[in-house]
Amino acid sequence: MATIKDVARLAEVSVATVSRVLNGNGYVHKETKDRVAKAIQQLNYRPNDVARSLFKGRSKMIALFVPDIMNPFFPELARAVEDTAKQKDYTFVLCNTDDDPEKEIAYIDALRQKSLDGIVVVSSTMSGDYVKNVDIPVIALDRILHEDLSSVTVNNREGARQAVEHLKKQGCTRIAHIAGPEHISNAKQRMNGYLDAVQQEDWFKFSYIEQGEYRFESAKEAAQRLLERHPEIDGLFVANDLMGVGALKGAEAMKISVPEELSIIAFDGITLGETTTPTLTTMAQPIYTIGSRAAEMLIQQIEQSDQGTQVEEFEVELIERESTKRRHNNDET
Known part of the structure; x- marks a missing residue:
């Protein structure tokens, strides 16, 4: 089984450089990054998705932020987001934020280090201006965070x-x-x-x-x-x-x-x-419908960067x- 040292040797770089490429930490020249990616593919050091993400800039991973996992509404919502992510061949991460802005920001910072592609956000406390300026696609679910941010809500x-x-x-x-x-x-x-x-x-x-x-x-x-x-x-x-x-x-x-x-x-x-x-x-x-739709909209924005702001509102019964x-x-x- 190949090791990180094998990747470094084949790419003719240091182990630290390979680590920086894999974790997205620090600056690595594009030519060097490409050599590391090719070595990873050649040695099958990591699953193919990692190597692909180095070339495409995508990890095929999305996250759902919820304020209170103890509220049964949010696990039902999470199931819909997870099912849709799986159908689209995306990995799903669930983050319980406890309505704590510092915890929300810490999650975003940590996940961006893992090349997170986008976030579906249900938040009572996160600043709309902060979310709008996050440099990956974000969909607000269940509530409006900012007028310029795509959202899925009900009437x-x-x-x-x-x-x-x-x-x-x-x-x-x-x-x-x-x-x-x-x-x-x-x-x-x-x-x-x-x-x-x-x-x-x-x-x-x-x-x-x-x-x-x-x-x-x-x-x-x-x-x-x-x-x-x-x-x-x-x-x-x-x-x-x-x-x-x-x-x-x-x-x-x-x-x-x-x-x-x-x-x-x-x-x-x-x-x-x-x-x-x-x-x-x-x-x-329509809990499952709105969760699924939010995930679909997020993935569309990830894969088609020219998508504008989308606002969808569903009816209750x-x-x-x-x-x-x-x-x-x-x-x-």
């Missing part, structure tokens, strides 16, 4: 409005909202959709809105605060499914029956909502389950 505002209208049709007359983080574009859009549906109602109060931070425990506490402060609330629109489950548990802790006393609808359509008691009504994103059944006192007699 968050209209979907949220439809969610509230569904609660009204079920007979709800006091509808509250548990919102996502204020600095995230999709959370703001979903709050605006809620406001579109309720702001002109005589009963509406801004104190019907609580922050849930897209987290289970935060949403459980937010639901309890809302219901303690406003016991008249009979409908709740929650900005994502993970928080929706938290709201269900909050109501349960207060011995409030869902849906007989309180109807709850959320947003996302993750599998978790099918496992709760009662099962969770939701505005379902109401999935009616047990948490919003019509209450008996509103049924027709």
Whole structure:
């Protein structure tokens, strides 16, 4: 089996030079880089993809950045990106960033050293200007990072409005909202959709809105605060499914029956909502479709550098389950 010393000897360079070529560290003259690449091919020192990447400038590797791998939405999204990458003969890397800007930047720097070809980014904290200036293709997924950056999202505002209208049709007359983080574009859009549906109602109060931070425990506490402060609330629109489950548990802790006393609808359509008691009504994103489309767009931009900014928005779909059944006192007699 060939060693790095064999490559260096055949290419007539030092081992350090071979290492720099392989890792992309430091300057290496093009003629020298070509000699090393040919030696790698001749000796079969590494898989052929490495040698090809030295010539083509591509590693056939893409990454997906997600803010919280514990949220079931993101593994479902990751599966779609991974499947599409595999179909296109690309290697897939999943990076959990914990909504930490320093960690996001560290991942980008490390992966660029490995000749990463592009990134699909779901981020709550990464600067749009920073991402726009990264010198490899980037696709924003699930939320908008910069107006000049390609993105794949859903109709968050209209979907949220439809969610509230569904609660009204079920007979709800006091509808509250548990919102996502204020600095995230999709959370703001979903709050605006809620406001579109309720702001002109005589009963509406801004104190019907609580922050849930897209987290289970935060949403459980937010639901309890809302219901303690406003016991008249009979409908709740929650900005994502993970928080929706938290709201269900909050109501349960207060011995409030869902849906007989309180109807709850959320947003996302993750599998978790099918496992709760009662099962969770939701505005379902086409999760697999948007993940797959983001990966396709990224690979197009990698392989066709003349691709312009692409912005695609998909529609959500109401999935009616047990948490919003019509209450008996509103049924027709």
